[in-house]
Amino acid sequence: MEINSYILKPGHEMIPFKTYADFVNVNDIGKLLEVEKDLDNFYLDGVIEIKTNDQTLLELNDWDLVDQLWSYILNIIEEYNINGESEVYFPDSPNKIKIKRMYNDYLMFSIVTDKERKIIINKNEIFGILLKKAKDFFSSISVLKDYKDGSLKEIERVEKIAGDTLEADYNREY
Numbered sequence: 001m002e003i004n005s006y007i008l009k010p011g012h013e014m015i016p017f018k019t020y021a022d023f024v025n026v027n028d029i030g031k032l033l034e035v036e037k038d039l040d041n042f043y044l045d046g047v048i049e050i051k052t053n054d055q056t057l058l059e060l061n062d063w064d065l066v067d068q069l070w071s072y073i074l075n076i077i078e079e080y081n082i083n084g085e086s087e088v089y090f091p092d093s094p095n096k097i098k099i100k101r102m103y104n105d106y107l108m109f110s111i112v113t114d115k116e117r118k119i120i121i122n123k124n125e126i127f128g129i130l131l132k133k134a135k136d137f138f139s140s141i142s143v144l145k146d147y148k149d150g151s152l153k154e155i156e157r158v159e160k161i162a163g164d165t166l167e168a169d170y171n172r173e174y
Helices: 029-038 066-083 123-141 145-165
Strands: 002-008 023-025 045-051 056-058 085-089 096-103 106-112 116-122
Touching: 002 066, 002 123, 023 029, 029 123, 045 066, 056 106, 056 116, 066 085, 066 096, 066 123, 066 145, 106 123, 116 123, 123 145
Parallel strands: none
Antiparallel strands: 002 023, 002 045, 045 056, 085 096, 096 106, 106 116
């Protein structure tokens, strides 16, 4: 599974079909700092791109408020740990993420946009990579002055959820 986070470049919101040229990869700190002065202080548009070997679950045109979406993903992991299932709508669109316990240590992870795309996957594998990528995301955007404090709180939250959730080490490379 491959998960990448991108920030939508300011001024690219009205372009109907997005390409990588419309985004800054959050791992590119230099580019993030270049666009920082033009970013909205409260609404950070971007996308979480999620691909498996055989399908794309989230793509560039599924962009939304990316920092809030990562927080929502943390929420559904917490809720799943309590109820064995959870779902959440994206912050600013009708898209939805759902997770539901299936059998043993497996769950169904689905994303509903214009269609529903789903996979059956080991809980520790999906939660491990989601928590790792959430931590990476918040670590990267913590260089942006308007997002530093909130990002550091979310990193602490990721650590707590990982400790409460995972049997495996989520720090391994994916």
